[in-house]
Amino acid sequence: MLGSTKVYHMEERRKYKRFDLALEVKYKITGWGERYSTVSKNISAGGICLTLDSELKEKTLLEIELPPAEKGSPEPINVRGEIVWLKEVGSTARQAVSFQKESSLPPWRSPFAAPVETDAAFPRRRFEAGVKFIGINQDMTMKLLKFISSRVSKHI
Numbered sequence: 001m002l003g004s005t006k007v008y009h010m011e012e013r014r015k016y017k018r019f020d021l022a023l024e025v026k027y028k029i030t031g032w033g034e035r036y037s038t039v040s041k042n043i044s045a046g047g048i049c050l051t052l053d054s055e056l057k058e059k060t061l062l063e064i065e066l067p068p069a070e071k072g073s074p075e076p077i078n079v080r081g082e083i084v085w086l087k088e089v090g091s092t093a094r095q096a097v098s099f100q101k102e103s104s105l106p107p108w109r110s111p112f113a114a115p116v117e118t119d120a121a122f123p124r125r126r127f128e129a130g131v132k133f134i135g136i137n138q139d140m141t142m143k144l145l146k147f148i149s150s151r152v153s154k155h156i
Helices: 138-154
Strands: 024-029 035-044 047-052 061-066 077-093 123-134
Touching: 024 047, 047 077, 061 123, 077 138
Parallel strands: none
Antiparallel strands: 024 035, 024 061, 035 047, 047 123, 061 077, 077 123
Protein backbone atom coordinates (compact mmCIF):
# COMPACT_ATOMS: atom_id res chain seq x y z
CA MET A 1 0.00 0.00 0.00
CA LEU A 2 1.46 3.29 -1.08
CA GLY A 3 1.21 6.16 1.32
CA SER A 4 0.25 4.00 4.30
CA THR A 5 1.98 4.44 7.62
CA LYS A 6 2.86 1.52 9.81
CA VAL A 7 2.70 2.08 13.53
CA TYR A 8 4.63 -0.28 15.75
CA HIS A 9 3.81 -0.56 19.41
CA MET A 10 6.63 -1.76 21.60
CA GLU A 11 5.49 -3.51 24.72
CA GLU A 12 7.10 -2.29 27.91
CA ARG A 13 8.68 -5.33 29.54
CA ARG A 14 9.44 -3.72 32.87
CA LYS A 15 7.05 -4.31 35.71
CA TYR A 16 8.08 -1.15 37.60
CA LYS A 17 8.78 2.38 36.35
CA ARG A 18 12.45 3.38 36.28
CA PHE A 19 13.64 6.68 37.72
CA ASP A 20 16.87 8.46 36.80
CA LEU A 21 18.52 8.60 40.19
CA ALA A 22 22.23 8.86 40.96
CA LEU A 23 22.83 6.97 44.20
CA GLU A 24 26.07 5.98 45.86
CA VAL A 25 25.91 2.20 45.78
CA LYS A 26 28.23 -0.47 47.14
CA TYR A 27 28.36 -3.92 45.64
CA LYS A 28 30.34 -7.11 45.70
CA ILE A 29 30.38 -10.08 43.42
CA THR A 30 28.69 -12.98 45.19
CA GLY A 31 31.37 -15.34 46.48
CA TRP A 32 34.13 -12.71 46.32
CA GLY A 33 35.38 -10.71 49.29
CA GLU A 34 36.11 -7.32 47.73
CA ARG A 35 33.47 -4.57 47.81
CA TYR A 36 33.28 -1.80 45.22
CA SER A 37 31.63 1.63 45.22
CA THR A 38 29.81 3.07 42.24
CA VAL A 39 26.92 5.31 41.23
CA SER A 40 23.58 4.24 39.84
CA LYS A 41 22.16 5.68 36.64
CA ASN A 42 18.56 4.68 37.33
CA ILE A 43 16.55 2.41 39.61
CA SER A 44 13.17 0.71 39.94
CA ALA A 45 11.72 -1.80 42.38
CA GLY A 46 12.78 -4.48 39.90
CA GLY A 47 16.38 -3.51 39.22
CA ILE A 48 19.10 -0.91 38.90
CA CYS A 49 21.52 0.37 36.26
CA LEU A 50 25.05 0.68 37.63
CA THR A 51 28.16 2.37 36.23
CA LEU A 52 31.14 0.00 36.43
CA ASP A 53 34.89 0.22 35.88
CA SER A 54 35.13 -3.49 35.09
CA GLU A 55 33.59 -5.55 32.35
CA LEU A 56 31.60 -8.20 34.18
CA LYS A 57 29.85 -11.12 32.56
CA GLU A 58 26.10 -11.36 32.14
CA LYS A 59 24.49 -13.57 34.81
CA THR A 60 27.10 -12.47 37.38
CA LEU A 61 25.43 -12.34 40.79
CA LEU A 62 25.92 -9.23 42.92
CA GLU A 63 25.22 -8.29 46.53
CA ILE A 64 24.11 -4.65 46.41
CA GLU A 65 23.98 -2.15 49.26
CA LEU A 66 21.78 0.91 48.72
CA PRO A 67 22.03 3.91 51.05
CA PRO A 68 19.76 3.92 54.12
CA ALA A 69 16.10 4.41 53.27
CA GLU A 70 15.71 7.40 55.57
CA LYS A 71 18.14 10.09 56.63
CA GLY A 72 19.65 9.15 59.95
CA SER A 73 18.73 5.50 59.56
CA PRO A 74 21.73 3.27 60.20
CA GLU A 75 20.47 0.38 58.09
CA PRO A 76 21.27 0.28 54.37
CA ILE A 77 19.03 -1.66 52.00
CA ASN A 78 20.66 -4.91 50.92
CA VAL A 79 19.46 -6.75 47.82
CA ARG A 80 20.82 -9.41 45.49
CA GLY A 81 20.94 -8.91 41.76
CA GLU A 82 21.92 -10.52 38.49
CA ILE A 83 23.57 -8.70 35.59
CA VAL A 84 21.20 -9.08 32.63
CA TRP A 85 22.99 -6.75 30.19
CA LEU A 86 26.24 -4.82 29.94
CA LYS A 87 27.42 -2.15 27.52
CA GLU A 88 30.56 -0.09 27.19
CA VAL A 89 29.81 3.61 27.52
CA GLY A 90 33.19 5.25 27.06
CA SER A 91 36.45 5.78 28.81
CA THR A 92 38.08 8.14 31.28
CA ALA A 93 41.70 8.91 32.08
CA ARG A 94 43.22 6.66 34.69
CA GLN A 95 44.92 8.11 37.71
CA ALA A 96 46.59 5.09 39.26
CA VAL A 97 49.89 3.29 38.91
CA SER A 98 50.02 0.13 36.84
CA PHE A 99 48.76 -3.11 38.38
CA GLN A 100 46.78 -6.16 37.42
CA LYS A 101 44.31 -7.83 39.72
CA GLU A 102 44.75 -11.57 39.73
CA SER A 103 41.89 -13.93 40.40
CA SER A 104 42.30 -17.16 42.31
CA LEU A 105 39.56 -18.65 40.13
CA PRO A 106 40.24 -20.19 36.73
CA PRO A 107 39.34 -17.84 33.82
CA TRP A 108 36.16 -19.74 32.94
CA ARG A 109 34.84 -19.25 36.51
CA SER A 110 35.80 -15.61 36.86
CA PRO A 111 32.95 -13.05 36.72
CA PHE A 112 35.30 -10.64 34.95
CA ALA A 113 35.11 -10.73 31.16
CA ALA A 114 38.75 -9.62 30.98
CA PRO A 115 41.55 -9.01 33.50
CA VAL A 116 41.10 -5.82 35.49
CA GLU A 117 44.04 -3.59 34.69
CA THR A 118 45.02 -0.07 35.56
CA ASP A 119 47.68 1.81 33.65
CA ALA A 120 48.28 5.55 33.67
CA ALA A 121 49.02 5.54 29.92
CA PHE A 122 45.61 4.19 28.84
CA PRO A 123 42.06 5.35 29.43
CA ARG A 124 39.83 3.40 31.80
CA ARG A 125 36.91 1.66 30.14
CA ARG A 126 33.46 2.41 31.60
CA PHE A 127 30.40 0.18 31.48
CA GLU A 128 26.74 0.32 32.35
CA ALA A 129 25.19 -2.83 33.74
CA GLY A 130 21.49 -3.60 33.92
CA VAL A 131 20.95 -5.52 37.14
CA LYS A 132 17.71 -7.36 37.91
CA PHE A 133 16.93 -7.73 41.61
CA ILE A 134 16.46 -11.39 42.53
CA GLY A 135 15.02 -13.22 45.50
CA ILE A 136 13.07 -10.26 46.84
CA ASN A 137 9.72 -10.74 48.54
CA GLN A 138 6.71 -8.42 48.66
CA ASP A 139 7.97 -6.66 51.81
CA MET A 140 11.30 -5.85 50.13
CA THR A 141 9.48 -4.67 47.00
CA MET A 142 7.43 -2.28 49.14
CA LYS A 143 10.59 -1.11 50.93
CA LEU A 144 12.26 -0.42 47.57
CA LEU A 145 9.19 1.45 46.26
CA LYS A 146 9.11 3.60 49.41
CA PHE A 147 12.86 4.22 49.19
CA ILE A 148 12.67 5.25 45.52
CA SER A 149 9.63 7.45 46.15
CA SER A 150 11.38 9.30 48.98
CA ARG A 151 14.53 9.84 46.89
CA VAL A 152 12.64 10.98 43.78
CA SER A 153 10.47 13.42 45.75
CA LYS A 154 13.66 15.12 47.06
CA HIS A 155 14.73 15.82 43.46
CA ILE A 156 11.46 17.37 42.26
